[in-house]
Amino acid sequence: MxxxxxxxxxxxxxxxxxxxxxxxxxxxxxxxxxxxxxxxxxxxxxxxxxxxxxxxxxxxxxxxxxxxxxxxxxxxxxxxxxxxxxKVDAEAEDGGDASASKSEEMVVPEVNKNILEELEAMGFPTAQATRALFYSGNSSLEAAVNWVVEHENDPEIDQMPLVPKDTKVEAPKPSLTPEQLKAKQQELRERARKKKEEEEKITEREREKERIRIGKELLEAKRIEEENERKRILALRKAEKEEEKRAREKIRQKLEEDKAERRRRLGLPPEDPSTAKPPAPVVEEKKLSLPVRPASKAEQMRECLRSLKSNHKEDDAKVKRAFQTLLTYVGNVVKSPDEEKFRKIRLSNQTFQDRVGALRGGIEFLELCGFEKIEGGEFLFLPRNKVDRAVLNSAGSELDSAIKNPFFGVL
Structure with a gap:
């Protein structure tokens, strides 16, 4: 080829x-x-x-x-x-006028080689860089680049420039006086400063708009999150009520079955539902009129444990571990009431937090046993003179029942 x-x-x-x-x-x-x-x-x-x-x-x-x-x-x-x-010019071969041939000889103009190398390193072709240096006065890299930008659409931009052999490259002479040049430079600097200030103002306005937009989005996201949380709580309460209703219905059915079983064992015929007497409203009125007995310490503990299990019913293993940990705390105090280490608990202890502190109702149960917060709430402490074995034994019984009874907290 x-x-x-x-x-x-x-x-x-x-x-x-x-x-x-x-x-x-x-x-x-x-x-x-x-x-x-x-x-x-x-x-x-x-x-x-x-x-x-x-x-x-x-x-x-x-x-x-x-x-x-x-x-x-x-x-x-x-x-x-x-x-x-x-081919060499025929006139030159025939020995024509040497001075005339010499004056018409065209050569590539001499340019600054250092600037030429910089232009080539920037990616400009050799011919284009040479032409830019020659026509920009061979003065500086910036002038050559500006010339290329201004003449990039010229048809001969990629052709190597040719000039008579004796042509010298001269730097362009300034057409302005020093005072005019200084004034022009000051004008350009002032114009650049104003342009920069205007760009900064525009940028600041855009930033402010962006801040406002982000703020609105955050407020809207917060509103939606609060609305979803409110709906979740309502749904949870509704589910708890339905669960409580189903539990009561199961208990009622169980009582009816036990009652029917007792009648069968005694040889009595099944009770006719139509003959069942409705509860007298007077009795209900008497019940309401009875004085309310204050809840005992044991009842308060039982209610506290029931509340703890209800609040964390999605994780039975965690609830059971909390009950066992509380039983250990109470048992240690009953066995060794004089040992201060069994009567003092650091609330920030990670093990305590994982097992009891992080569960709603755990610390309240210990306070019902007599523990008090001291040193700015950093410790739970049971003073020796406030150790009540009866209360601690009652707490142990309630905890044991809560651990062993599978239906604890369901009713």
Whole structure:
């Protein structure tokens, strides 16, 4: 297959012709060239029509303009490369006027090699970087980049510039006086400051809008959470009432069955439901009129344990472990009332919290046994002079019943 380009063996760049290889050699001092069957890329921007010779050049064009679509026309423009050196002017071969030939000789202009290397490192092609440096006055990297940005749509942007051999590159002379230049710089700084202030104001307004939006969302989320919690509590109360109703119905049925069983054992006929006497309202009135007896210590303990089991009925194992732990505390005090370590409990102790403290009703039960909070609520302490064996024995009986009775807390 015929060669479609020349490849520099030193840097790997592809060149379209012998002339470009010569120019590349003059600029870079590279001399190792070989024929390649790979054609130089011809990526044409579909938005503005700019041709790009490499992927790096197309990426740079995309970064500057935002254009991302390129048509690959490499194969359309590819043709075998001619390896013949360009012919020398006939006039020069015939020994014409040497000074005239010399004055018409076109060469690549001399540019600042350091800036050229920086431009190439940034991804600019050699020809484009050389043209930018030459026409920007070979003054600075910033001026060259600005020139490329302003002339990126020029048709000859990727062609190596050629100038007469004796042409010297001169830096552009400033057209403003020092005072005018200083005033212009001050104006530009002031304009930049105002622009920055305006951007900061816009950013602050956007931040304030975002804070307000987030605040509204948090309030709405909190309202929804409270509403869901309220519905959950109502549903829980309703379920508890229904459970209590079912438990009472089971007890009533059990009592009826026991009553029927006793009548059967005594040889009495089954009771006719129609003859059953309804409870007299007078009796109910008498019951209501009886004086209410204050609950004993044992009843208070039983109610406390029943409440603890009801509050944590979803975890029977945790409730049973709490009852057993409380029974251990009470039993230790009864066995060794003079041992202070059995009468003092640190509330922050992790084991105590896991077994009793974290359950609603656990600490209340210990307080019914005589324990008191001391030292700012850090400890539960049962003074020696307040150790009441009768109360502790009653507490042990209630705990034992709560552990062994499977129906405890159901009624």
């Amino acid at each position: 015929a060669g479609l380009s020349l490849q520099c063996g030193d840097c790997g760049v592809l060149l379209k012709s012998v002339e470009e290889a010569q120019q590349h050699a003059e600029l870079t001092s590279h001399s190792n060239f070989s024929e390649s069957t790979e054609a130089v890329l011809n990526l044409v921007c579909t938005a503005c029509g700019k041709p790009c010779r490499s992927k790096t050049e197309s990426d740079l064009h995309t970064k500057r303009t935002g254009h991302t679509e390129f048509a690959d026309k490499t194969l359309e423009a590819a043709k075998p490369i001619s390896l013949e050196a360009p």
